[in-house]
Amino acid sequence: MNNIIESLEKEQMRDDLINIHVGDTVNVHLKIIEGGKERVQVFKGIIIRKQNGGARETFTVRKVSFGIGVEKIFPTHSPKIVKVEVLSKGHIRRSRLYFLRDRVGKRARLKEKRR
Amino acid sequence: MLKGILGKKTGMTQVFGKNGEIIPVTVIEAGPCVVTQIKTCKKDGYSAIQIGYGEIKDNKVNKPAKGHFEKAKVENKRHLAEISVEESEKFKLGQPITIDIFSEGEKTDVVGISKGKGFAGVVKRWGFGGGPDSHGSHFHRAPGSIGMCATPSRVLKGRKFPGHMGNSRVTVQNIEVVRVEKERNLLLLKGSIPGANGSLVLIKDAVKGGK
Numbered sequence: 027m028n029n030i031i032e033s034l035e036k037e038q039m040r041d042d043l044i045n046i047h048v049g050d051t052v053n054v055h056l057k058i059i060e061g062g063k064e065r066v067q068v069f070k071g072i073i074i075r076k077q078n079g080g081a082r083e084t085f086t087v088r089k090v091s092f093g094i095g096v097e098k099i100f101p102t103h104s105p106k107i108v109k110v111e112v113l114s115k116g117h118i119r120r121s122r123l124y125f126l127r128d129r130v131g132k133r134a135r136l137k138e139k140r141r
Numbered sequence: 142m143l144k145g146i147l148g149k150k151t152g153m154t155q156v157f158g159k160n161g162e163i164i165p166v167t168v169i170e171a172g173p174c175v176v177t178q179i180k181t182c183k184k185d186g187y188s189a190i191q192i193g194y195g196e197i198k199d200n201k202v203n204k205p206a207k208g209h210f211e212k213a214k215v216e217n218k219r220h221l222a223e224i225s226v227e228e229s230e231k232f233k234l235g236q237p238i239t240i241d242i243f244s245e246g247e248k249t250d251v252v253g254i255s256k257g258k259g260f261a262g263v264v265k266r267w268g269f270g271g272g273p274d275s276h277g278s279h280f281h282r283a284p285g286s287i288g289m290c291a292t293p294s295r296v297l298k299g300r301k302f303p304g305h306m307g308n309s310r311v312t313v314q315n316i317e318v319v320r321v322e323k324e325r326n327l328l329l330l331k332g333s334i335p336g337a338n339g340s341l342v343l344i345k346d347a348v349k350g351g352k
Binding site (some may be wrong): 028030031034035038057059081082101103104105106 | 151152154155157160168170327
């Protein structure tokens with residue numbers, strides 16, 4: 027990639043981020059501006075996909091809300107993200123956990139990663 | 142006053158806006174340019190300035206061009222472009238033009254040479270619908286009927302046909318300036334602009350004033 031673009035992207039990258047992996051159950055604290063007011067919303071779910079690309083990096087979090095599957099794509103370096111908490115690490119065998127979309131209830135769980 | 146600057150398209154990326162939103166941007170290395178010629182109403186019948194941009198080896202410049210640069214007392218430049226300004230008398234020969242003529246949030250028009258697509262069919266070149274791909278269809282991407290019968294017994298002018306596409310001068314209007322970086326001569330424009338990475342682009346202020 028071009029040096030100029032690389033350096034532009036580097037400037038935007040945050041260095042206060044923790045390592046997150048596919049299969050982790052996370053709490054994403056997201057800043058939301060609503061009617062001039064700012065508040066923090068927490069989105070809890072499993073990371074099913076990470077897309078690399080420097081400052082353009084994203085991760086997708088899936089959760090089931092009132093019986094409906096919800097997926098949210100977060101830009102990793104977005105200033106809107108206050109913090110990401112890792113609640114547990116899942117044992118996974120692939121990088122894209124799309125198979126979770128077809129599973130409901132107890133089957134849509136991941137085994138805890140053994141240390 | 143109308144204004145403009147020459148630059149090189151570096152590529153595209155994205156930046157985060159004030160509210161954390163993602164803005165797609167094209168990065169342009171613009172300027173610094175120098176004024177190489179001043180055209181006045183008295184002498185030339187219209188008011189404009191000519192600007193030069195880009196380094197060039199001395200042996201690549203021919204004699205007429207060398208004379209032209211010598212007259213303006215500037216270094217040899219690779220590219221020249223003319224920009225119409227209201228009062229060209231205010232400019233001086235050799236005066237540098239940098240990107241600080243643009244500010245954040247301003248609307249600009251960008252001129253570039255679009256990527257060449259070669260000999261393209263009507264589906265790609267003109268957006269024809271084409272026919273069905275399957276179910277025994279023998280009509281896929283052909284142009285179809287090109288006109289009527291005995292009246293007028295000719296093909297009307299301007300009929301859309303296959304042919305050479307791209308590699309032409311294209312202007313896109315009302316491109317917003319997202320950021321101006323003075324030290325590195327970088328201009329970040331919102332969205333895409335015509336041309337390949339590394340190609341020459343001319344950035345002018347918006348004709349329509351961004352309305």
